[in-house]
Amino acid sequence: MKKIILVALLAISACKLATAQETAASQETVELRSKRGVLILPKKGEYAIGFSADPVLLYLGNFFSGGNQAPAVDYPSGFSNTVLGGRIGNAFTGKYLLDDHTAVRARFQFNFTKATNKYIVAANNDGTANNLAPQFAEDKVTIRNNAVLLALGLEKRRGASRVQGVYGGEILLGFNKVKEKADYGNGMGANFPTPVSYENAYNRIPGADSTTSRWTEYNHGATFFAGVRGFAGIEYFFAPKISLGAEFGYTLGFASKKSDSVKLQAMNNTSGNAVEYEAKPTPNNSTGINNFGLGLDNFNANLNLHFYF
Template sequence: MKKTVILLALAFSFSGIFAQELVSKKGEEFLPKKDDWAISMCADPIFSFVGNMFNGNTGNGTPSASWMNGNQTIVAKKFMEDNQAYRVIVRLGFLNQTYKNLVDDYATTSIPTYTNPFPDPTPQVEDKYKLSNTNIGIGVGKEFRKGKNRLQGFYGADFMVWISSTKQSYTYGNVMSDTTIGATGVTIAPPSTIWSAGGTALSEGAAVSRTLTNKSGMTLGVGVRGFIGAEYFIFPKIAIGAEYGWGLGFQSAGKGSQTTETTSVINGKTTLGEVTTESAGSSSFGIDTDLNQGNVFGFKGSNTGTASLKVTLHF
């Protein structure tokens, strides 16, 4: 917080160094005009780089363009008047990842052979884990601006809608059976991979039950937030500022499901089958200042208004 206050003071101190003319020496206008477009990005990496230049370290990384928040939303504006703009907040995220792992082929009946004098590799089959994520968020808003010099205040409101879902699918190289065949005779519990949610093969072992699919319920959220902030144009059409928001949001998650392949002994007979279980849904409602703690836009707010500095480029 102390760092943010110092940087804001440095940015606004430009007003004491440069005159408040709204046109540069090259004839370029500082403030946005009707029909201008603008995009915003987080300014933290830039100021961190500048600050690190004076900390005596030699391993500081270079600054990079960052999202307005960790949820990778795009924030853009279109000026309908010199002091009014429509805002658009967008995230369109689709992710499909496949992870693979080799396990021993339980069905092999061959006797291991030896070469020089080590045993030949055991035949293996492939297990797969597929992760699919969908994150879609769209917001629109209206911004009003005040100020006749390079220090500009702004305020307005945003309306947002977001949806998200996750699906995990598993396929196995070893087929589970209700009979015992093969060299090991353990087909009702074949070697299978146990995966982490992030795609790491945690372990391999005999499985009498294994997951085939795991689906989250579809999450739908809506939110409305008011915002207020200020910007200072340090260069023509380039402003540094901060924004804060307050609003309300509602979010609902549908029922999820998990399908498992398993065996069961009924009347002394082993039976193979699939079992699907459902998980309960949920809902949330809140009224608060921006908290930046959620998926897509974040519950209780758009996740775009923070105390962090932002850079806005107008063109």
Template sequence: MKKILLSAVAVFAFSFANAQELVSSKGENYLPQEGDWSIGFSANSALKFVGNAFNGTSGNEVNFNSNDAQKLPGFTNSITFLGKKFTADNKADRYTANFLFSYEKPKDVDATTQFGLIAGYGKEWRKGSTRLQGFYGFDGLVGFGIPQKDAFNFLVGAQGFVGAEYFVFPKVGLGAQYTYAVAIGYQKSKDANTGVESSKFGFNIGNTNTGLGTASVLLNLYF
């Protein structure tokens, strides 16, 4: 996380000396405008808060691919894709999708398939009149997962975010974002040996282990 933040700070600090030019030498606008769309992704997913939502306890690290009976599978280590529709020069609707699919077939062992999806819709507001833009807003979230045979996860939640973005090229933005989320989760599973079914509800605030939010790097393309 420190490397991510330091890299972002370095980019933003360098940008101040060149942040006044809003039109390229070819006449292209650097900044998004009303009616524009964007596509992008967040490396280092901001949705790593889900684990405790499945059991209501703290300090319980959760891994989507875990086979450890003491850990409850959740949505982690995936990439969040982000789409935006600008309803004004400084305001946008946001559409997020956090998707994970894995398939594993060890020798002489049955294949394991795992699937997870978290979708979100939200609002974003932007500040700044140069190529360096600040932004903030919120997303509503809903998700489900099938982490193993006879198991099912479901959650609803919301996240707030704040960040900054620098337009390195016309309509190409590189930035950093800090996200803080809350969620209510449900898990249903069946013991492979006894066939006994169990279910759990839970509530989680912030990152699974620390209770803090999550920093991530953003790359967005506008058109």
């Protein structure tokens, strides 16, 4: 009788243990879903796109406060000679989930801008013009700014709730080039060795004769950037497959900027014609910049918004 009771107790204990293990296993595989049964967290094989959430939050704040500013994604026109990976904070992000807790990601910023400034100046006057009917000419300055910034990395995440911790590392590469070109309405020649031009035409370039030569092309030295960055942050899924998050990172990077160069226009005293020549760096001008360092980014606590699908 005692043996039967002992066997029964052992059987009951084994059943309870098996039930507990099944419950624990089922709890580990529970998937977080919305009230409508939609999965909230991203899964293996899904993609994501993201960008800075600051413009959207600004719009919502203006909406409830009576403002009417529409959301706009405003990216930097370029990047300075910096070693901080946070400069790419305002960029589009793409992700692909290798598994539920690992993703490869790419962030990129491609900016190609062209701006033209126009200046109205007095036309060259040979002394025969009618002062009561003055004539004018137009000077134009065109500025081209090309910037490419790219980050490739691996992202890991932890957590089973709406709040996910993210961390990982990435490689940063960048290039920035600015070029300015001036087109003058008044030509330079024997009759007009110093033609009327907009106010900065003759004093734009340090080290050049500011009374007899004017600039026609200004090439800002190209900047190259490379670095590695480690990051950590938080991502909160406030809706199914939609998250709001922020991250901080430390970047070890190197930036190199070449020296500027400029083309000038001036009179050739021998031929009596206007000529264009390239100015060389002078002792007072920088011949390039090299930066190397380690720094923390995202001091402004910029937020990002991601959509998974």
